[in-house]
Each structure stands twice: as structure tokens, then as C-alpha cells.
Amino acid sequence: MTALLEVDGLSVTFPATAGDFRPVRDVSFSVDRGETLCIVGESGCGKSLTALALMGLLPKWARRDARRLELQGRDLVGLTERQLADIRGRRMSMVFQEPMTSLNPAYTVGEQLSETYRRHYLSRRGVARDRAIYLLETVGITAAASRLRQYPHQLSGGLRQRVMIAMALICEPNLIIADEPTTALDVTIQAQILHLLSALQKRFGMGMVLITHDLGIVARVATRVAVMYAGQIVETGTVDEVFANPLHPYTQALLRCIPVPGRVKRGEHLGSIPGAVPTLMGDLGGCHFRNRCAYAHAACAPDPILMNEVTPGRGYRCVVPAAICAARGHGAAA
Amino acid sequence: MPAYAAKRFAVALLVLFVVSVLTFTFTNVAVDPAIAIAGEGATDAQIERLRREYGFDRPLYVQYGEWLSGTLAGDFGTSIRQRRPVLTMLAEKFPVTATVGGLALILAFVVAVPLGMVAALRPNSWIDRFALGFAVVGMAMPTFWFGLVLIIVFGVTLHWLPVSGTGTAAHFVMPSIALSYYSIPIIMRLTRAGMIDVMASDYIRTARAKGLLPRTVLFKHALRNAVIPVVAVAAVQFGHLLAGSVVVESVFALHGIGYMAWEALHAADLPVIQAVVVVLAGFYILLVFLSDLLNAFLDPRIRIA
Numbered sequence: 001m002t003a004l005l006e007v008d009g010l011s012v013t014f015p016a017t018a019g020d021f022r023p024v025r026d027v028s029f030s031v032d033r034g035e036t037l038c039i040v041g042e043s044g045c046g047k048s049l050t051a052l053a054l055m056g057l058l059p060k061w062a063r064r065d066a067r068r069l070e071l072q073g074r075d076l077v078g079l080t081e082r083q084l085a086d087i088r089g090r091r092m093s094m095v096f097q098e099p100m101t102s103l104n105p106a107y108t109v110g111e112q113l114s115e116t117y118r119r120h121y122l123s124r125r126g127v128a129r130d131r132a133i134y135l136l137e138t139v140g141i142t143a144a145a146s147r148l149r150q151y152p153h154q155l156s157g158g159l160r161q162r163v164m165i166a167m168a169l170i171c172e173p174n175l176i177i178a179d180e181p182t183t184a185l186d187v188t189i190q191a192q193i194l195h196l197l198s199a200l201q202k203r204f205g206m207g208m209v210l211i212t213h214d215l216g217i218v219a220r221v222a223t224r225v226a227v228m229y230a231g232q233i234v235e236t237g238t239v240d241e242v243f244a245n246p247l248h249p250y251t252q253a254l255l256r257c258i259p260v261p262g263r264v265k266r267g268e269h270l271g272s273i274p275g276a277v278p279t280l281m282g283d284l285g286g287c288h289f290r291n292r293c294a295y296a297h298a299a300c301a302p303d304p305i306l307m308n309e310v311t312p313g314r315g316y317r318c319v320v321p322a323a324i325c326a327a328r329g330h331g332a333a334a
Numbered sequence: 335m336p337a338y339a340a341k342r343f344a345v346a347l348l349v350l351f352v353v354s355v356l357t358f359t360f361t362n363v364a365v366d367p368a369i370a371i372a373g374e375g376a377t378d379a380q381i382e383r384l385r386r387e388y389g390f391d392r393p394l395y396v397q398y399g400e401w402l403s404g405t406l407a408g409d410f411g412t413s414i415r416q417r418r419p420v421l422t423m424l425a426e427k428f429p430v431t432a433t434v435g436g437l438a439l440i441l442a443f444v445v446a447v448p449l450g451m452v453a454a455l456r457p458n459s460w461i462d463r464f465a466l467g468f469a470v471v472g473m474a475m476p477t478f479w480f481g482l483v484l485i486i487v488f489g490v491t492l493h494w495l496p497v498s499g500t501g502t503a504a505h506f507v508m509p510s511i512a513l514s515y516y517s518i519p520i521i522m523r524l525t526r527a528g529m530i531d532v533m534a535s536d537y538i539r540t541a542r543a544k545g546l547l548p549r550t551v552l553f554k555h556a557l558r559n560a561v562i563p564v565v566a567v568a569a570v571q572f573g574h575l576l577a578g579s580v581v582v583e584s585v586f587a588l589h590g591i592g593y594m595a596w597e598a599l600h601a602a603d604l605p606v607i608q609a610v611v612v613v614l615a616g617f618y619i620l621l622v623f624l625s626d627l628l629n630a631f632l633d634p635r636i637r638i639a
């Protein structure tokens with residue numbers, strides 16, 4: 001049986017005369033039912049574009065290539081806009097990074113919720129309205145019936161994001177993609193929204209792709225992790241594998257940046273990664289991380305580095321054998 | 335919404351009041367009404383007698399009060415030249431101007447909004463370039479000249495349409511087209527800019543992410559927001575159309591308000607000038623008020639603070 005979502009060799013290119021801009025390169029992963037895949041990485045590494053590419057929502061001038069892009073065994077690559085529209089919102093839906101601007105200011109919350117339902121299930125207004133109320137209650141909004149008549153500008157950011165989540169779930173999709181759903185919210189609200197997403201994901205048995213750059217979140221909600229760097233996935237595995245035994249030098253550096261209670265001794269400096277992310281123009285030749293990597297050597301360039309599969313679902317993108325990588329990781333963490 | 339409407343209405347009344355004061359003051363300063371009534375060749379003594387007879391020697395604010403109470407009762411005074419009630423003259427001429435102006439505005443919207451939308455959806459396509467060219471020509475071409483071109487082509491050469499007068503509906507076709515072309519560029523460019531902005535917005539991305547059909551995304555979610563700034567300028571545009579009406583009315587020999595104002599200005603016919611200015615200003619203020627209401631209806635952020 002195939003996974004819920006299969007992504008193989010996904011790339012996004014913005015063609016330009018001065019040289020193509022390639023912010024997503026050869027990204028592969030899969031997500032199963034009931035599973036949460038967290039995509040982590042620095043700002044600008046291509047997380048949002050990966051998500052938009054899955055949804056078919058890239059800007060018109062962007063080019064998407066993939067060897068395989070399947071949802072429930074159905075190929076997403078050759079679909080017409082109309083066929084894609086039938087899938088979006090019903091089979092897979094997305095929650096965005098910007099709750100303040102993602103709802104239409106001209107329509108009530110109720111209208112925006114129920115129109116989604118009516119679009120996919122030809123139902124009467126009353127049914128869609130009841131469904132909208134049910135979903136608002138599900139995402140923890142009180143006095144749901146009266147909220148239906150409110151406009152987005154009357155709601156706080158946290159409430160708007162709850163509405164966005166309710167909207168994404170109203171047709172019970174199989175896959176939900178959440179792109180940094182809490183970045184724009186207050187810290188106290190962040191935890192609530194994440195708990196909510198994670199609880200709903202379990203309750204509805206959905207697959208979830210959660211994009212974040214917060215490793216603390218990953219540790220709490222992820223089943224599996226994909227670490228992205230400069231347009232590529234540099235390491236994948238289960239949370240336990242990646243956190244306990246990081247293989248790629250970037251993952252190791254990233255993990256060193258977060259304080260772990262008990263592991264960080266008092267007075268010890270938190271790690272930070274020196275150097276800058278390369279510009280994602282044209283062919284970068286070799287490892288993207290080599291200019292910042294403590295272990296870089298001649299073999300890191302000029303050939304593209306391929307993903308090494310340690311076991312199925314566990315891989316890393318580095319020329320150094322896994323055993324040596326693992327030893328370095330432990331050395332660094334100890 | 336009622337509170338908002340009441341507030342806008344109060345503002346409208348205030349503006350109208352200020353306009354009437356300014357109009358009355360400036361016209362009385364610019365033209366000595368006694369001299370205007372006496373006509374050329376009158377002696378100083380005759381003028382002085384008229385001044386007392388008509389009460390022009392009283393303080394201006396007293397005269398204004400008198401004029402205002404008359405105006406509020408629907409009495410705009412009597413034309414100096416034509417010796418007829420100004421109200422009767424207005425009632426004759428206003429429908430002509432309102433028809434031409436209204437038709438022109440409708441035509442401008444019907445042409446400009448779809449053109450702006452298509453241009454926005456296909457930026458830099460041939461249709462976008464065509465729309466831009468159309469707008470540039472419209473802005474560069476004087477209304478009177480365009481009117482004359484229309485007359486030469488469709489009236490004189492092709493004999494499709496009558497070239498002057500107001501006898502039939504056909505008489506209004508060319509004046510309306512000539513006048514509408516003045517407003518098309520601005521409405522079209524605003525629609526295009528609004529539409530491009532809205533199509534790039536996060537909520538349109540959301541609408542697509544929900545699986546809504548392209549036509550729903552376009553007409554329900556995008557257009558509604560894109561026309562908000564357009565509606566705001568529509569009233570202002572109509573004001574310009576009324577002003578442009580003076581030109582068009584003289585080109586097509588339509589006897590409307592513009593023509594009447596032109597005549598009155600030449601004759602220093604004070605009551606007529608005052609009435610025209612105040613009525614047009616009042617009409618303009620009314621339209622601004624209506625467009626405010628329409629905007630509030632379209633944009634709940636205005637309606638529900």
C-alpha cells in the first residue's frame with residue numbers, strides 16, 4: 001500500500017534570463033495517514049514554496065517539476081486546474097503563515113466557512129451552516145453561532161487562525177499542510193494552536209505536513225522530520241532518530257542552537273552557525289552547506305551530493321559515512 | 335450602518351452649507367448685481383436706485399439669509415436676463431445634463447471595469463497593452479475634439495446619428511460617448527491596479543486553496559474587493575463629467591445646465607449662476623454621500639468599526 005502523500009524529486013524554478021532561481025531542489029518525502037511530518041529549516045530555505053508546490057498554488061511564472069507527486073495514489077502532476085480544485089480543500093488543505101490577511105475582509109466568517117463546504121458537498125445552506133458551527137466548536141471557538149456573523153477584522157489573530165484551521169478541516173481532508181501556523185501569533189496562543197492542530201490531526205486520522213523553524217515544536221508533535229537547507233532536504237528520519245542521532249552537520253549545528261534542559265551546562269554558549277546561506281541561483285555544485293560546514297573538504301565539491309539512505313525513511317545528504325557522522329554528532333552533543 | 339450613514343449625511347449637509355456661503359459671497363464680490371440688472375448705459379443714479387430697490391445695499395449676510403430661506407423653499411429667484419423663475423429654467427435643463435452625465439458614467443463603467451479586469455489578469459498581454467493605449471489616448475484627447483471627430487465620422491460621413499439637439503434617444507448617443515471617454519482611463523487604471531493587488535493577496539490564495547472554482551475566486555472574492563477604490567472615485571468622476579458637460583453640450587448644441595451656466599456667466603445673471611453652482615455642488619455632494627454608503631456596504635471594515 002502506498003503512502004498518503006508521495007513526493008519524489010520535487011523542484012521549483014523561477015526562470016530568469018540572468019540565471020534560473022531554484023529555491024526548491026529535488027525534494028522527496030512521504031507522509032502516511034495519522035502521521036505528522038515536520039519540515040524544519042532556516043528562513044528562506046524553501047519550506048513555503050514546497051508546500052505551495054504540493055497544493056498547486058505556486059505563482060504562474062514558477063515552474064514545478066517532480067518525478068512523482070501522488071496523493072492517495074492519485075497523480076497530481078498532470079491535473080488540470082479544475083481537477084486540482086476538486087482536490088484542494090477536500091482531499092488536502094492548507095493553513096497559512098499569515099492569519100491576519102488570509103481571510104477575505106468582505107465576507108463573514110460563516111460565509112467563508114460554509115462556501116467551502118458547499119463547494120465540495122452540494123448541500124443546502126442550513127446544512128453547511130450547521131457544519132460551520134460544528135467546526136468552529138471543534139477548533140475551540142465559543143459562541144460559534146454568533147461568530148458566523150462576524151467579519152475577519154473583528155477577530156484577533158489567534159481566532160482568525162482557528163477559523164483558518166476550521167476552514168481547512170471542514171471537508172475532512174486526508175492531508176493538511178500547515179505552514180508555520182503560529183509564527184504570527186503571541187507566544188501564549190502559539191502553544192494552544194499547536195496543541196489544537198496536533199489533537200485534531202489525531203482525531204481525524206489525517207496526515208499532516210507541519211512547517212516550522214522551531215525545533216521545540218518538532219520534538220512535541222512530529223512523527224517524522226525533514227530538515228531543509230538551501231532548497232534541499234539534508235536529513236530525514238523519525239523524530240527520535242534525528243534528535244538522538246543527527247547525521248548531517250547542519251542538523252547537528254541546528255540542534256546545538258537550541259537549549260536542551262539538562263544538556264546545556266550553565267555558562268556554556270549556545271551554538272550558532274557562522275557563515276551565510278548560498279544564493280539559490282543556477283547550479284551550486286556539490287554540498288550546499290560546505291561553506292559553513294566545520295568538516296568540509298575536497299570531496300564536498302563539485303559533484304551534487306545525493307541522499308544516502310541508511311534505512312528506508314532514514315537518510316542524509318553528505319559524503320561522509322553514517323558511522324563517522326553519528327560519532328561527530330554525539331561528540332558535539334556530549 | 336445607520337450611525338455611519340447619519341454621520342456622512344451630516345458631513346454632506348455641512349459641506350453644502352459652506353459651498354453655498356462661498357458661492358454667494360464670491361459671486362456678489364465678482365459681480366455688482368445692481369450694475370448687472372441696470373445694464374449698459376445706465377446712470378449712477380439709476381444704479382443707486384436699483385441697489386436700494388432690490389436691497390443690495392444691505393449687509394451681505396442679511397442678503398444671504400434671505401437667499402437661503404428662498405432656496406430652501408425651492409425659490410431660486412428670477413433670472414435677470416430671461417425674467418423667468420430660475421427654478422423653471424433648472425427644471426428644463428437639468429434632465430438633459432443628468433441624462434448625458436448618467437449615461438456617460440454608466441458607459442464608462444461598463445467599458446472600463448471589464449477592460450481593467452482583463453488587463454489585470456493578463457498583465458503585459460496584448461489586451462493589457464491595448465487597454466493602456468486606449469487609456470493614454472483618452473487622457474490626451476480633449477473632449478471637444480473627440481466630440482467633433484464623432485460628429486464628422488458618425489454624423490456627417492456615415493449619417494448614423496443626429497449631430498445636434500435633444501429630440502430623440504439617438505441624440506444622446508454621441509454626447510454620452512464623448513463624455514464617457516474622459517472617465518474611462520482613470521476608472522480602468524484603478525480597476526486594473528486594484529485587481530492586480532487583490533489577486534496577489536493572501537485571501538485569494540486561501541480561496542484557491544479551498545478549491546473554489548476560478549470564476550468564484552474572481553467574481554466573488556476578487557472583484558468585490560477590487561472595486562472598492564473604484565467606487566470611491568466614481569462620484570468624483572461624475573463631478574468631472576458634469577464639468578465636462580459644459581464642453582459637450584456646446585459641441586452638440588444640447589440645452590442643458592452647462593449651456594445655461596455658460597449663457598448666465600456671459601450675462602452676469604447672478605441668480606442663475608448661484609443656482610447652477612449650488613445645484614451642481616449639491617448633486618455632487620449627494621453622489622459622494624451615495625458612494626460612501628455603497629463603499630460601506632462593500633467593505634464591512636467601514637461599516638462595522
Ligand SMILES: Nc1ncnc2c1ncn2[C@@H]1O[C@H](COP(=O)(O)OP(=O)(O)OP(=O)(O)O)[C@@H](O)[C@H]1O
Pocket residue numbers: 014023041042043044045046047048049050059180213
Ligand atoms: N513568489 C516568489 N517569487 C520569487 N521568489 C520567491 C517567491 N516566493 C518565495 N521566493 C523566494 O524563495 C525562497 C524560498 O522561499 P520560502 O517562502 O519557501 O521560504 P521559507 O522556507 O518558507 O522561509 P520562511 O521561514 O521565512 O517562511 C526565498 O529566497 C524567497 O525569497
Ligand SMILES: [Mg+2]
Pocket residue numbers: 047048049097179180
Ligand atoms: Mg515560509
